[in-house]
Amino acid sequence: MKFLRDLLDKQKPLFQKGGKLENFYYAFEAGETFLFTPNHTNAIKGAQVKDAVDLKRMMITVVVAMIPCLLFGIYNTGHQHFLATGQTAGLWEDFGPKALLGLQLVLPIVIVAYAAGGMVEAAFAVIRKHPINEGFLVTGMLIPLVVPATLPLWQVALATVFAVVIAKEVFGGTGMNILNVAMTARAFLYFAYPAQISGDQVWTYLGGKEAVDGFSGATALAVAYNAGVEGETVSSALASHNTEMGAGLFEFANLFIGWIPGSIGETSTLMALVGAIILVATGVASWKIIVSGFAGAYLMGLVMNAFAVNEYMAMGPEYHLVMGGLAFGVVFMATDPVSASQTEIGKWIYGLLIGVLTVIIRVTNPAYPEGIMLAVLFMNVFAPLIDYYVVKANKKRRLQRATV
Amino acid sequence: MSKLIKLKKGFDIKLVGKAEKQLVDFQPASTFAIKPTDFIGLQRPKVIVSEGDTVKAGTPILFDKALDKVQYVAPVSGEIVEIKRGEKRKLLEIKILADKEISYETFEKHTESSIKSISRDAAISQMLAGGVWPQLVQRPYGIVANPDDSPKAIFISGFDTHPLAPDYAVSLKGEEKNFQAGIDILKKLTEGIVHLNLNGDAEVPSVFANVQNAQVNKFSGPHPAGNVGVQIHHLNPINKGEVAWTISPFGVTQIGKLFLEGKFDASRVIAITGSRAKKAVYTKTIVGACVDTLVNGNLKEDEKSDVAPITRVISGNVLTGEKINQDGYLGYYHSQITLIPEGEYHEFLGWMKPTADKLSYHRALGLLSFLKPNKEFVLDSNVRGEERAFVQTGVFESVTPMDILPVYLLKAIMAEDFDEMEELGIYEVIEEDLALCEFVDVSKHPVQEIVRKGIDLIQYS
Numbered sequence: 115m116k117f118l119r120d121l122l123d124k125q126k127p128l129f130q131k132g133g134k135l136e137n138f139y140y141a142f143e144a145g146e147t148f149l150f151t152p153n154h155t156n157a158i159k160g161a162q163v164k165d166a167v168d169l170k171r172m173m174i175t176v177v178v179a180m181i182p183c184l185l186f187g188i189y190n191t192g193h194q195h196f197l198a199t200g201q202t203a204g205l206w207e208d209f210g211p212k213a214l215l216g217l218q219l220v221l222p223i224v225i226v227a228y229a230a231g232g233m234v235e236a237a238f239a240v241i242r243k244h245p246i247n248e249g250f251l252v253t254g255m256l257i258p259l260v261v262p263a264t265l266p267l268w269q270v271a272l273a274t275v276f277a278v279v280i281a282k283e284v285f286g287g288t289g290m291n292i293l294n295v296a297m298t299a300r301a302f303l304y305f306a307y308p309a310q311i312s313g314d315q316v317w318t319y320l321g322g323k324e325a326v327d328g329f330s331g332a333t334a335l336a337v338a339y340n341a342g343v344e345g346e347t348v349s350s351a352l353a354s355h356n357t358e359m360g361a362g363l364f365e366f367a368n369l370f371i372g373w374i375p376g377s378i379g380e381t382s383t384l385m386a387l388v389g390a391i392i393l394v395a396t397g398v399a400s401w402k403i404i405v406s407g408f409a410g411a412y413l414m415g416l417v418m419n420a421f422a423v424n425e426y427m428a429m430g431p432e433y434h435l436v437m438g439g440l441a442f443g444v445v446f447m448a449t450d451p452v453s454a455s456q457t458e459i460g461k462w463i464y465g466l467l468i469g470v471l472t473v474i475i476r477v478t479n480p481a482y483p484e485g486i487m488l489a490v491l492f493m494n495v496f497a498p499l500i501d502y503y504v505v506k507a508n509k510k511r512r513l514q515r516a517t518v
Numbered sequence: 519m520s521k522l523i524k525l526k527k528g529f530d531i532k533l534v535g536k537a538e539k540q541l542v543d544f545q546p547a548s549t550f551a552i553k554p555t556d557f558i559g560l561q562r563p564k565v566i567v568s569e570g571d572t573v574k575a576g577t578p579i580l581f582d583k584a585l586d587k588v589q590y591v592a593p594v595s596g597e598i599v600e601i602k603r604g605e606k607r608k609l610l611e612i613k614i615l616a617d618k619e620i621s622y623e624t625f626e627k628h629t630e631s632s633i634k635s636i637s638r639d640a641a642i643s644q645m646l647a648g649g650v651w652p653q654l655v656q657r658p659y660g661i662v663a664n665p666d667d668s669p670k671a672i673f674i675s676g677f678d679t680h681p682l683a684p685d686y687a688v689s690l691k692g693e694e695k696n697f698q699a700g701i702d703i704l705k706k707l708t709e710g711i712v713h714l715n716l717n718g719d720a721e722v723p724s725v726f727a728n729v730q731n732a733q734v735n736k737f738s739g740p741h742p743a744g745n746v747g748v749q750i751h752h753l754n755p756i757n758k759g760e761v762a763w764t765i766s767p768f769g770v771t772q773i774g775k776l777f778l779e780g781k782f783d784a785s786r787v788i789a790i791t792g793s794r795a796k797k798a799v800y801t802k803t804i805v806g807a808c809v810d811t812l813v814n815g816n817l818k819e820d821e822k823s824d825v826a827p828i829t830r831v832i833s834g835n836v837l838t839g840e841k842i843n844q845d846g847y848l849g850y851y852h853s854q855i856t857l858i859p860e861g862e863y864h865e866f867l868g869w870m871k872p873t874a875d876k877l878s879y880h881r882a883l884g885l886l887s888f889l890k891p892n893k894e895f896v897l898d899s900n901v902r903g904e905e906r907a908f909v910q911t912g913v914f915e916s917v918t919p920m921d922i923l924p925v926y927l928l929k930a931i932m933a934e935d936f937d938e939m940e941e942l943g944i945y946e947v948i949e950e951d952l953a954l955c956e957f958v959d960v961s962k963h964p965v966q967e968i969v970r971k972g973i974d975l976i977q978y979s
Contacts, residue, residue, distance in 0.1 A: 119864060147904060151868035154901040155830075155861050160949070160966040161956040162836040163531070163681075163858065166876035167883045168903025169960050170869040172910060175882045245904060289907025289961070397881040400912060456911040456925065505926055509941040512921075516757035 122146050140239040144246035172398055173251040179392035179399075180255050180446065182385040184220075187378035191263040191319065192216035194375050197363075198318045205373065219263040219319055220378055223270050228254040230271040234278045238287075249288030249295070249452070253278070256296035256446060259379025260439065260487075261303065264319050265310050273299040273306075293494045294453045297443075300487055318375045333376055334364050334437045335476060335483040341425050348429040369436040379442060386441035399449035402458065403465035407444035410469020411435055418477055426477055434473050443486035444468065448493070455497040457504040464500055468493045522718055523752050525739030527919040529879050529954055531681040533836065534894045535798050535857070537789035539688050542799040544816075547807035550594050551611040552579055556850040557590070557652055558970075559661025559977075563609045571598045576623030576649055576782030579612055587665050591649030593784035593806045595621045611847070614806075627780035633699055636777075638706045645703070648776040652850070653769030657750060657762045659977050660948035669763040671710035671754055676726050676767060677717035677737075679744030680835035684789035684854050687723035688800050690767055691787075694725050696774030703773050704765070705731045715749045725767070739919065747951040751920045756945050768853055788848065792836075792857035793896040794818055794829045803848065809833070809855055810845040817857065828860040830899050837953040838966070841899075861900025869903070879917065879958040906961040917954040922946065924955050928965065931972030936979070944972050 128135045129142040146152075148170075156162050192212030193205065201208070231254050239246045257274055277299035282291045303311045334352060341351035352364035363374060372382025380386070393399035415431020422428035434440060448454060448468050455464035468489045475485030482488060554563040562583035567573060573596065578589040596616040604610045625648050628636065636644075642665050645651045654663035654672075663669070677686060690697065704712050711733045716722055718738030726734070735753060737743045746764045756762055768786055775783045784805040791798050796816050803812070809831060817829055832839040834852040848855065876883060877895040887893070914924035922943045930938035949966035956965035 118866070150864035150866055151900070151902065152904060153862045153864050154904075155899040156841075156901055157964065157967075158841045160838075160964055161953055162830065162832050162839055162841065162856070162899055163533075163897040163957065164900070164902045164962065165880065165883075165958045165960075166873075166878045166902050167880040167958075167960055168869055168962065169906045169909060170903070171882050172880075172960055174870060245906070248906070249909070287907065289909045395881065396885055398910075451911045452909055454911070457923065458912055458915060461912070505923060505942075508921065508923055512757075512941065512943055515755060 118149060122150070138240055140243065140245055141236050144236070144239065169248045170251075173248040175396050175398045176252045176393065176446070177255050179389040179396075180252075180259060180379065182388045183259055183379040183382065183442065183446075184224075184255070186372060186382045186385045187259060187263075187380075188216035188220045189213050190216070190373060190381055191219050191378060193373060194318045198375075215319075216263075220258065222267055223258040223261065223263070223265065223378070224255070226267045226270045227257045227274045230274040231257075231278045234275050234283070238279075238283045242283075244287060247282070247288035249282070250278070252450075253282075253295045253299075257299045259442070259446075260296060260300045260377050262311060262377050265303070269303060269307055269310060273303045276302045289452055291452055292498075293491055294447050294450045297447050297487055297490050297494070301491060304487065333483065334369055334374060337364060338426055338429060338433070338437065339476075339480075339483055343424070343426075347425050348433070351425075352433075366433065366436065369433070377439060380439035383436045383441040386445045390445040393445065393449065399445070400451070400454070400461050400465075402461040403449045403454060403468075404445055406462045406465030407448050407469045408435060408441075410466035411440055411444075411473050412469070413466075414470040414473035418473060431473075434476070438476070438484050439486045440469075440472055443472070443490055447486070447490045453494040453497065455500045455504075457501050460497065460500040460504045464493055464497055467496070520733055521735040521753065523735065523737050523749075524718070525737060525743045525748070525752075525919040527916055528679075528740035528742055529917050529958065530679070530740045531836070531877065531897075531957065532892065532894045533681050533791075533858075534793040534896050535791050535795055536682055536894075537684065537688075537791050537798045537800055537854075539685065540799055541688070541787065542797060542801050544801050544803075545811040546616075547803065547809070547811050548616055549599070549808045550592075550596070550614045550616055550804065550806040551808070551847040552590060552592070552614075552806055553611050553847060553849065554580065554590070554609050557582075557662050559585075559656075559659060560590075561585075563590075565601055565609065565612065567598050567612070569598050569601055572596065573598060573614065574621050574623045575784065576625070578649070580609075582662075585662065585664060587646055588651050588662060589646060589649060590652060591623075591782055593782075593804050622781035622783075625776060625780045625782075628699075628777045630695065630699060630778070633702050633777055636703070636706065641703050641706050641777075644776065645773060649782045650769065650773045650776050653772060654763045654765050657747065657756050657764060657948070658945035659973050661977075663763050667761050669708045669710070669761050671762050672704050672708050672712045673746050673750050673753070673762060673764045674712070674714045674732070674767060674770060675744055675746040675749055675764075676714050676723075677720070677744045678835075678853070679717075679741035680837055681741075682789070682791035682854065682856060683744070683835055684787075684791075684800065685723075686725065686767055687721075689787040689789070689853060690723065690725040690771060692725075693771045693774075694728070696771040696778060697725050697767065698729060698731075699774035699778050700770035700772070701729060701732050701774075703777060704770065708763070710754075713749070713753055715746070715753075717744065742917075742919065742951060742954055745951055747946065747948055748919055751922075751946055758940060758945060760945075766851065766853070786853060788852070789854040790816065790857070791854055792832070794827070794857035794859060805848060805850055805852075807848050808845055809842065809848055812855060813844050813857065828862070830858050830860045832856040832858065836897070837957060838950045859896070859898040861898030861902075863900070880913070880960070901962055903960075903962050905963065908961055908963070910960045913958055913960070914952075914955040917958055918952065920946065920951070924952055924965075927972070928952075928963070928968050931968050931975070934975060936976065939972055939976060944976055948973065 129139045192215040281293045281295045281298035285291045338348045341348045394401045412431045415434045418427040471489035472485035565580045573592040577592045594616040596614045599615045600613040602611040656663040714732040715735045718736035833842045833849040927942040
């Protein structure tokens with residue numbers, strides 16, 4: 115790697131103060147520090163040694179945790195197409211073509227998200243003269259995973275640019291933002307282009323082929339909601355839905371594993387849990403938020419049961435955990451350390467309320483079949499308030515001690 | 519009432535180069551220095567000697583115009599060879615070329631029993647004259663104590679949990695009498711309790727075994743359990759307007775010697791530690807000594823012949839110490855020197871590689887570190903990343919065994935929000951209490967510098 119180092123050292127004066135390309139220093143620096151850890155040494159006073167971890171390591175760990183979801187999503191995209199067009203019914207039949215089709219659909223979305231967001235990052239780094247934020251490593255992967263594979267690429271690009279600028283850069287970059295960037299991107303799409311992403315529409319890629327008889331692209335959430343309106347029990351509605359595409363599409367086990375239509379990375383609760391294990395084992399995400407998020411959804415499901423006036427409210431609470439994007443949202447979105455609650459007690463409250471709100475929005479709101487997106491954004495806004503009271507309690511303990 | 523307090527939060531940084539428990543003699547240092555920068559809160563130092571003067575051990579060298587009762591004295595006898603000033607004539611070092619045989623200023627001598635009858639005022643004036651006063655450090659702020667104050671209690675930490683810290687059973691061996699005499703004097707200075715806090719996880723060193731006149735508390739847990747600030751927080755926390763004093767056991771024995779032997783004895787057994795040390799051992803030296811005789815010839819041979827490793831010499835430990843030159847001087851409050859490799863190098867994809875030979879508190883790097891819990895690491899002075907905004911949460915809290923929210927406190931200091939700083943507990947911390955936060959910080963903030971900035975803001979405005 116010596117030649118790379120030499121190359122960088124040779125170019126470096128160009129970008130340093132007084133060099134020709136001085137304005138692009140941070141763009142250069144981003145590339146340099148990506149390849150090589152910097153050679154800075156610790157100050158004369160203070161800690162003389164430092165922990166080997168840095169923000170880049172933290173962020174890449176999150177990306178690694180998302181890989182199971184991504185791989186699953188790629189195959190599932192292909193699988194859903196084959197199911198909807200009636201070509202194969204077996205899960206592992208036509209493995210190659212399914213995986214290839216999935217790649218063909220998903221990869222461009224990932225590339226566009228990284229490219230669009232990366233350009234905005236670089237532009238801001240150069241204009242505002244701050245280092246490029248590693249947080250984008252994660253955002254660029256999260257955005258593709260929460261959109262359907264059928265989304266036009268220009269919408270992906272637009273949403274990414276919007277989210278990076280409005281949700282992050284205007285606040286000063288990673289660490290200063292209030293809202294989760296990827297959720298902001300999704301919310302932007304949701305309100306700006308509801309036809310493509312509203313959650314009760316066809317999300318399965320048909321590729322111009324004829325769908326099988328009785329096919330509807332509805333997600334489990336939409337089916338469950340309609341069942342509530344029509345007075346059919348949710349479990350039977352789910353069970354009888356789309357039987358032409360293979361029986362048991364929306365059965366509990368299948369919902370859990372995730373061979374269902376939905377956004378690319380969010381269908382599989384199982385894969386989200388694998389990600390959760392990686393995140394918690396590496397200590398990158400707060401297990402408190404994840405546990406309390408699932409607990410909140412389950413408890414609210416039980417409360418809904420107790421006061422059930424329609425079939426959706428009477429649905430078993432365990433279904434809430436496996437339907438829609440709850441698992442993915444709780445594991446990857448709610449745990450974003452910047453937009454989440456930052457105190458340890460606050461994290462319990464924050465996670466719990468995300469779960470509770472998700473179920474409330476799902477069950478009671480006719481316009482939004484999916485609740486996790488709004489729940490996370492809503493709690494992002496409220497996280498500082500939760501922290502405010504936790505911090506206030508700390509101050510109060512100190513004050514009481516003084517007067518005793 | 520003695521207390522046993524178990525702390526869970528914290529982190530022990532295990533490094534290669536722990537000092538062997540044996541006392542080795544090195545060639546004695548020839549030059550010594552007093553560094554006014556060692557004394558935090560020494561605002562306007564005024565030198566009262568000039569170059570060419572001869573001094574004895576215990577002769578006043580300088581004082582603080584803002585706190586003029588406290589004198590800073592020469593650690594050895596000899597000739598003042600240089601008064602070194604830096605930018606804006608800031609006083610940096612006063613160098614003394616030592617005599618072969620040290621001669622001492624003489625002070626009043628007492629016996630172990632007659633110490634009990636000394637009055638508080640007499641004790642204070644002998645401590646001030648005898649040069650041991652700066653050993654007393656005031657909380658809040660971590661500055662040299664003011665002799666006009668009456669502290670609510672005095673706290674002594676009887677163990678050091680910093681990385682590679684010296685074992686007091688070795689450094690203070692045979693100092694029982696001096697230590698007890700020191701405690702007896704300290705008891706006169708406060709109407710409250712003199713707390714001696716010992717390690718609950720280890721055997722009690724003989725020097726502390728039969729101490730009278732002090733309340734013995736035990737603390738167990740990882741670093742920073744040995745930090746006196748953490749101990750105060752659990753025993754008798756400092757509120758706004760209150761003053762407590764702290765002193766190291768080395769300071770206590772020095773006070774004891776001043777009263778029993780009638781001289782200012784700045785000698786101290788220190789530990790030479792760190793992965794670059796050929797002989798990591800204990801040695802007897804004098805505070806302010808030039809360390810070159812301890813360092814030169816005591817560095818390991820280069821392992822790779824093509825890259826000569828540069829050694830960073832640290833007066834103190836790797837968390838709170840100060841980088842000094844190879845011919846620099848041992849700091850006033852330090853009881854060890856640490857020799858580690860300098861880390862001025864680039865590493866290809868260093869942030870991404872899976873690795874087992876890097877030390878990290880975070881499992882994102884040290885996922886399997888629980889397999890080898892006692893592995894010792896070689897750490898160098900590389901920053902290992904770049905400074906970023908605060909992103910990861912909950913980490914500082916997990917290494918700070920106090921009811922304090924470090925990130926909120928640091929943010930309040932950065933925002934210069936005085937009320938918030940007070941409410942969040944700025945009076946309870948000094949740099950060393952949050953030094954571990956600086957080590958584990960993903961975003962590489964200069965935490966200790968920020969803490970001192972906050973204390974300065976509160977203290978001087």
